[in-house]
Amino acid sequence: MDDERRFQEALRSVRVWDTELPGFDPADVPEEPVALFHRWFADAVAAGVVEPSTMAVATADADGRPDVRTVILHDVDARGWHFASHAGSAKGRQLAARPEAALHFYWAGQGRQVRVRGRVVTGTPEEAYADLHARTTGALASALVSRQSEVLGSLDELERASAAAWERARQDPEAPAPSWTLYVVEPAEVEFFQGDQDRRHVRLRYRRPPQGDGWMRELLWP
Numbered sequence: 001m002d003d004e005r006r007f008q009e010a011l012r013s014v015r016v017w018d019t020e021l022p023g024f025d026p027a028d029v030p031e032e033p034v035a036l037f038h039r040w041f042a043d044a045v046a047a048g049v050v051e052p053s054t055m056a057v058a059t060a061d062a063d064g065r066p067d068v069r070t071v072i073l074h075d076v077d078a079r080g081w082h083f084a085s086h087a088g089s090a091k092g093r094q095l096a097a098r099p100e101a102a103l104h105f106y107w108a109g110q111g112r113q114v115r116v117r118g119r120v121v122t123g124t125p126e127e128a129y130a131d132l133h134a135r136t137t138g139a140l141a142s143a144l145v146s147r148q149s150e151v152l153g154s155l156d157e158l159e160r161a162s163a164a165a166w167e168r169a170r171q172d173p174e175a176p177a178p179s180w181t182l183y184v185v186e187p188a189e190v191e192f193f194q195g196d197q198d199r200r201h202v203r204l205r206y207r208r209p210p211q212g213d214g215w216m217r218e219l220l221w222p
């Protein structure tokens, strides 16, 4: 069997939604999406979903070409969904030019997907500092290696820079990482998708109304 056939067989052997999944009653939801996200996140943690705080962040470059990568969710509050990264990275430069993003979570064991779209605002340097220094030594060491998305000459170069950053993070836990930036996605739309074995997936979208405050809720065809 050639490699491509083996790949196709492996692909077809994989099943999606072929397990018992939680129910979702869209009539029994809070009026705004943050509370529902908190509820679903607690469910994901309780169900043992692996790394439920990882999410995809999609941005667009100056030519409108999409880009996407995984980052760690740092908070979700009334302002929105928080994550952190280097201002000089590809995403940082894209967000500086075009401060809009889409976020994506998929919690496989539960057949749940959450999508968020909105404007991105940058936290203050003090907020970024506090956020970083509430995290692990590894997070600080990683933030201190500040050349994210630049071309790397060799793995030796990374080894040296990383060792120096770990050393500094251990010696000086208060060390600043000036390019490390907190981003907050202010939600304009948030969609909750509950997968279903019979493919009667339930999709509930919260949307800011064109005028006024609050949220509209609407079901979407799967």
Ligand SMILES: Cc1cc2nc3c(=O)[nH]c(=O)nc-3n(C[C@H](O)[C@H](O)[C@H](O)COP(=O)(O)O)c2cc1C
Binding pocket: 054, 067, 068, 069, 070, 071, 072, 073, 083, 084, 085, 086, 089, 090, 091, 092, 148, 149
């Ligand atoms: C599980 C996981 C978590 C990650 N978390 C972050 C993060 O919180 N912040 C970050 O800047 N990059 C994080 N990364 C690395 C990004 O995916 C990406 O490689 C990096 O940010 C450069 O992206 P860019 O070139 O689009 O700016 C993470 C990667 C993975 C796989």
